[in-house]
Amino acid sequence: MSDQTMTIHLKIWRQKDKNSPGKLVDYTVDDANPDMSFLELLDWLNERLMNEGREPVEFDHDCREGICGSCNLVLNGMAHGPMQGTAVCQLHMRKYKDGDTIVVEPWRARAFPHIKDLVVDRSALDRIMAAGGYISVNTGAPADANAIPINKYDADLAFDYAACIGCGACVAACPNSSASLFTGAKIAQLAHLPQGHPERKKRVVSMVDKMADEGFGDCSNYAECEAVCPAEISITSIAEMRREYFKALSEIE
């Protein structure tokens, strides 16, 4: 808990809608608190703007605990800001110094159409999931949960990949706007579970093809995605995805 206050200068991307031009607008918050989260700083600014009769800044958020994947801000060029393995909602102002300037921008990618200010449309990620990010099992049919033992190593690895929060930071950070880390994480999760095996080939082909259809780029191993991922998904998932893909193609032919 801190009594000190700090002055933070913000340059925030304001854009009315996707058809209007956007620009960075300067704001100063002179009574920020080191214990505030970054989103609370934006709330604080918005309250002030509203009291002055100005329009608040729109941004997406929900859980504010780093798990829902809603928040999506680029701070000084870094998706989710300067803290590794941390979504921007879990970033606190004590990470900054009095007098710092922070440039705040939305995710930028062709596959994420702009909506307003810092809000973009990430539904393309859901469509990749719809293309095959599941095991086809109807409610009510399954056998006992312990019928198939899964070795702990694979179960833990599957969990590591399953931890993706679907935020899209990997896309925002990638010079090619690729969604490979996101897509690879789901493919790798299901490839490590016996339940995922029957649909392995079909799954990887349709998800990878869908990713291209939606306008995401290819992966050329920049590894920027891994660096910003709040769930610390490893890029080995992308290698696994490639392996699954080539295997599927060679066996389909």
Place this chain on the structure above:
Amino acid sequence: MTASNNGVLNSKVPEGNLQDKWDNHKNNLRLVNPANKRKFTVLVVGTGLAGASAAASLAELGYNVKAFTILDSPRRAHSIAAQGGINAAKNYPNDGDTVWRLFHDTIKGGDYRSREANVFRLAQVSNSIIDQCVAQGVPFAREYGGLLDNRSFGGAQVSRTFYARGQTGQQLLLGAYSAMMRQVHTGKIELFPRREMLDLVKVDGKARGLVARNLTTGEIERYAGDAVLLCTGGYGNVYYLSTMAKNCNATAVWRCYKRGAQFGNPSFTQIHPTCIPVSGKYQSKLTLMSESLRNDGRVWVPKKKGDNRPPNEIPEEDRDYYLERRYPSFGNLAPRDVSSRSAKYVCDEGRGVGKTGLAVYMDFADSIKRLGVDAIKAKYGNLFAMYEKITAENPYEVPMRIFPAVHFTMGGLWVDYNLSSTIPGLYVLGEANFADHGGNRLGASALMQGLADGYFVVPYTLSDYLAENLHSEKIGTDHEAFAKAEKETMERINKLLSVKGKKTVLDFHRELGELMWDHVGMSRNKKDLEMVIKKITGLREEFWKDVNIPGENNTLNKYLEYALRVADYMELGELMARDALDREESCGGHFREEHQTEDGEAVRDDENFCNVSSWEYRGDDKEPVKHVEDLNFEFVTPTQRSYK
């Protein structure tokens, strides 16, 4: 206020032995044949555990489903944030668990204010939930032998909680979401993200559709269907600060209440004892620290008022381990409601710690000494890291500061055994209904309930209703009822936007939250409740005269969305206070100061209050009417809970 039971509340609990009720009921429910299923459209509002599991299961059966969520993706629903785990009576550890025991723990934990038949069914289907989730690829924790691992949780003496690290809700929701996306792919589910249901459309007394605001364009859209499923979660955000996600709200249930669905036990709120305390006015939400920490953390405050030495400098003899002192047999593991109340008392006495005085210590020093840092790290590493991220204090070295926070609402729309509200065709699932947790919810049972409702209950009970309505007329969105709902909704929005007052929505929400927390929170009394009802009425009037909402309707406008929700919280907050005032007993999370023993323990009144209060809306200028559903305990005997 008059209590009546005009035959309105028929719980429809089937006859027979507890063990046989659900099977018998299923045998008697009508079915819809596959060719006819295609003719029905079901509107599912909310895509949390309850909504996603219901949408997927109904689409698999062949119904057409339209699914709505406020967020930009169904995967982001609040269920994603659940940490600890999900209960089931698998008895894999061979420690004596049974369906009966899970049922019994849950109904006792709820302080005997829930329906026996519902809770028993919940325990019965719990095992199928785990099977279903594993088949979907949910990566539950496993042992080295490859089989599933269990942990223990509050209120139980067996290990029956399945978990996926500290992210059980995330993994369960992603499982249900994936099942749902599979049906989106087949075209059986049509997805409507960034939509907020703002009203229910009734035709001839039945739920036949809804109007929703397109949150990107501001347009009011009309959707018609043969049934509406509300899976819209809990209303803890009435208190302003809570562990709920920021977009959780009460609008859908409240609008349905105003269309005639009764509201069950609105005052039953769960206040979780171990959350990170408030640090300043800018605080926007609270973060839960899992209750599993209480296995190794000792809770204490200084013995003397105003002792502001740093915790490590306060010697043993000046510390009060108040839970261990008051509840020697349960100690730091006393149930949630009891622990929360005790923390409030010591802070009220001026013995709270930290700058605000609204916190108590949870100290791991003894456990670290006993087990070593590594053992504590292995058990709680991620929680300690999260605590440090938020507070910048290292809990391995200084005790955590914790305080209770609003966490869950047991109250919700009243439903019968079939999960039908008092409006035919309107079903309520998950945290949005009042059904299974009585006066207090046990840990790891909300995830179980959401998935039970969606995967295993509503697919059966809804078919019975639809079969009965096979020949009813199809209603289009051009029906006058839609026009009326749309017009009223637009009027409400325009009225709000035109106030152009001086206070922000946040100002009002904070004020309401403070009133609710202080007087309809952990401890309640007649005088305060009467006062708070008046104050909320005043605040509501002020809101409609002085709120300032920026911007316009025809674009993304989150403060407008927020204002519509706060307007509803003000009305619901009043109903919560009214219900708390009416319930002259203490039970579970509802503690009335007038009803306690000499040493401050809750006193239930089974003679007069072994029932559900269900409130019916009669008009904005009229008092709501209370109906009563008596709870008959045929199979268990209510006892006074004691944790001494």
